[in-house]
Amino acid sequence: MPLVAAAVCPHPPLLVPELAGAAAPELDELRAAADAAVARLLAAEPEALLLVGGGPASRRFHAADSGSLRRYGLDRTVRLWKVSCSGAEVLPLSLTIGAWLLNRSGTELPRLARSVAVDATPAEAVELGAALLADLDHRCALLVLGDGSACRGVRAPGYDDPRAEAYDEGVAAALAGADVDALRGLDPVLSAELGAAGRAAWQVLAGAVGAAGGHWRGELSHHRAPYGVAYFVANWERS
Numbered sequence: 625m626p627l628v629a630a631a632v633c634p635h636p637p638l639l640v641p642e643l644a645g646a647a648a649p650e651l652d653e654l655r656a657a658a659d660a661a662v663a664r665l666l667a668a669e670p671e672a673l674l675l676v677g678g679g680p681a682s683r684r685f686h687a688a689d690s691g692s693l694r695r696y697g698l699d700r701t702v703r704l705w706k707v708s709c710s711g712a713e714v715l716p717l718s719l720t721i722g723a724w725l726l727n728r729s730g731t732e733l734p735r736l737a738r739s740v741a742v743d744a745t746p747a748e749a750v751e752l753g754a755a756l757l758a759d760l761d762h763r764c765a766l767l768v769l770g771d772g773s774a775c776r777g778v779r780a781p782g783y784d785d786p787r788a789e790a791y792d793e794g795v796a797a798a799l800a801g802a803d804v805d806a807l808r809g810l811d812p813v814l815s816a817e818l819g820a821a822g823r824a825a826w827q828v829l830a831g832a833v834g835a836a837g838g839h840w841r842g843e844l845s846h847h848r849a850p851y852g853v854a855y856f857v858a859n860w861e862r863s
Contacts, residue, residue: 627757627836628862629668630766630829631661632799634822634855635677635721637696650850657846657857662729662767664859670765672734673726674756675704676828677718677769678821679739682752686711687736691720702727705735718769718825726767736760740824743816749824750808753831768829770822772854780852782819791818792847792854795826799858802842804830822856829860839863 639655641648665673688711690703696717704715704723715723719737726735738756740749757764772792775785791814798806807830815823833840839862846857 626763627832628670628763628765629665630768630833630860631665632768632770632826632829632856632858633658633661633722633725634771634857635718635769636771636853636855637693637717637721639721640693640698640724642700643693643696643698654846654848654850654855654857658725659728661845661857661859662725665765665767666729666731666733668765668861669763670733671762672736672760672764673731673767674760674764675719675722675726675735675737675767675769676756676825677716677722677737677739678742678825679716679718680741681739682741682744682748683739685715685719685737685739687734689714689737691715691717691723693720704737718821722767722769740828742821742824743812744824746808746810746812746827749827750831750834753828753833754835756828757832757835766829766832768825770825772820772822772849772856774819774821774853776849776852776854782852785818787814788818788854791815791820792849795820795854796844796847796856799856800842800844802833802840802860804834833860
């Protein structure tokens with residue numbers, strides 16, 4: 625089953641304008657970049673979409689499952705895809721925001737979702753990436769959700785860490801260059817110390833693209849650290 629394209633987006637709850645309230649304009653640029661990345665993903669003409677993001681454990685979700693933004697201050701349920709059958713409110717934040725982005729795009733393509741444990745080893749994450757496409761028989765596009773370090777400045781959630789900027793620059797370079805080896809090599813201990821929630825999900829991407837084979841090109845369209853957290857938006861396509 626061919627993997628035709630991939631996109632990387634962050635998953636801050638404040639990406640949802642109704643939740644951000646008066647602060648919503650502060651993330652307009654990020655929101656526009658994420659919308660453009662999803663549009664570019666859809667332009668690759670996939671037949672199905674697969675979302676991957678970090679969560680408490682590695683598991684698969686059903687098309688009718690949903691996530692909630694209630695704990696972040698907005699009483700809203702976000703459905704992964706189908707609304708005509710029963711599902712459970714079980715999506716982690718990463719996949720909830722990913723589903724929100726896809727719903728916002730208006731696409732009606734079928735979609736599935738997988739979480740990867742945020743503390744999965746690099747080998748486990750890469751193995752998951754290599755295996756997750758095996759049970760699908762459609763042209764598939766991958767939407768990967770993950771945030772960078774949360775230690776960019778004294779107001780950051782993890783306070784200031786002088787290692788954070790170099791870490792984020794390394795991730796940015798890997799995403800811009802479709803460098804699967806660099807993503808595989810991200811240190812899980814350092815990533816955890818810096819609060820980089822996307823590390824395992826990015827390594828799933830590396831595993832999937834490595835298993836798909838062929839030559840890939842990357843483009844990084846957004847790299848900022850508002851509120852002390854690094855956010856990346858990128859697209860990977862076959863070259």
